[in-house]
Amino acid sequence: MKLTSRGRYAVMALVDLARFDNVNPVSLRDISLRQGISLDYLEQIFSKLKKDQIVKSTRGTQGGYVLSKKPNEIKLTNIFQAVDEKVKTVQCKKDSKKGCNGKATKCITHNLWDELESHINSFFEKKSLEDLLKSNKENRL
Amino acid sequence: MKLTSRGRYAVMALVDLARFDNVNPVSLRDISLRQGISLDYLEQIFSKLKKDQIVKSTRGTQGGYVLSKKPNEIKLTNIFQAVDEKVKTVQCKKDSKKGCNGKATKCITHNLWDELESHINSFFEKKSLEDLLKSNKENRL
DNA sequence: TACATACCTGACTAAAATGGTCAAGTATAG
DNA sequence: CTATACTTGACCATTTTAGTCAGGTATGTA
Structure with missing residues (x-):
């Protein structure tokens, strides 16, 4: 299990x-310059962020991006969801041949992954952009 | 971020x-028959589990595997570690060019991933095989 | 002792995901 | 009208995943 760099x-x-x-x-x-991320790659990422209305864009000279909400209203869940960085543990839907179709007969570990998922998501739902900003006041780059 | 099926x-x-x-x-x-997992793949997995002394093996006819500890002593952490299913969030070590080398100057989100990692690991450290067995008493396959 | 069973090992591979790059636009401020 | 900056979509190399395959080796049982 790992986090992809797109989410990061x-x-x-x-x-x-x-x-x-x-x-x-x-x-x-x-x-791109400040964070050392490829410009082209950033564009891909921001097009997703825009589609989910996390940022707004202005074109032309002096254009750029702005947050569409306040930092404390943007949770990590929203961000990850936008860039397809979803926490997916089990995909039992396809394995229907061997008992786990997500419905009546679940595979032995099905509940476990459900629990794990909500455990992780609860972390992401609590953390907002504002939290990150605060914790960076001291530890400024 | 996803869990691989090897861990599952x-x-x-x-x-x-x-x-x-x-x-x-x-x-x-x-x-293999009960769980619908390829025998060859299981062998790979169990060789790792054995190396980490989670199971013991007996060869020959009537041979097979046995747990080397009690179910309540086997935590999910141990299992995942054995099969290389590690929770890795950031690898900033290599990105030393852009400020984050894990030491003095951390990238803006470094602390975040550290927090996340321990949040997930704490889940794995609490859950033992025994817990899973119990929760399967009712929901038996 | 032979043989079936079951563990053991390592090489190999198809398919998917990842982490980008490249090219060709479109809109707009100045 | 031109430089800037967003926009879109195709493309690609590398790595990881999820196995398969082909050989073993050990051992209980007949």
Whole structure:
């Protein structure tokens, strides 16, 4: 089980964005330079973030991205969901041949993964962008 | 972020094993048939479990595997560790070019992943094979 | 002793996911 | 009208996953 770097980049970029969008929109180019993430890759990620209305965009010179909500309203769940970084443990739906179809007869460990999933998600649901900003006040890059 | 099926199979197989090893060793062939997991794949998995002393093996006719500890002494952490199913969130060690080398200058989200990791691991450390056996008493396959 | 059973080992592979790059746009501020 | 910056979609190399396959080796039983 591992986290992909897409999810990590998304969070890094948004924290960066939250720090700098006070006045003007922030360009991906700036984020790319500051965080060391490929510009092209950032564009992919932000198109997803936009589709889920986590950020808004302005085109043209001086354009860029802005958060569409307040930092404390953006939870990690939202971010991960947007970039397809979902916590998926079991996919028993397909294995219907061997008893686990998610309905009547569950495989022996089915409940376990359900529990795990909600355990992880509860972590993501509590943490907001604001929390990350705060914990970075001291430990500033 | 997802769990691989190797980890899932390992847990399924061990629960199965725990249920049937009261008298004789359990052959992988039986587990394979009951759980619908390829025998060859099971062998790979059990060689790892054996290396970490979670199971013991007996060769020859009537041979098979037995747990080397009591079900309540086998935590999920142990199982996952054995089959290389480790929770790894960030690998910042290599990205040393951009500030995060895990030491002095951490990347903005470094602490976050550390927190996440221990949150997940605490779940795995609490759950033992015995817990799974119990919760399967009612919900028996 | 032979043979079937079951563990043991390592090489190999198809398919999917990951982590990007590249190319060709479109919109807009100045 | 031009530079900037978002937008879209195709493409690709590498790695990981989830196995398969082909050989073993050990051992209880007949």
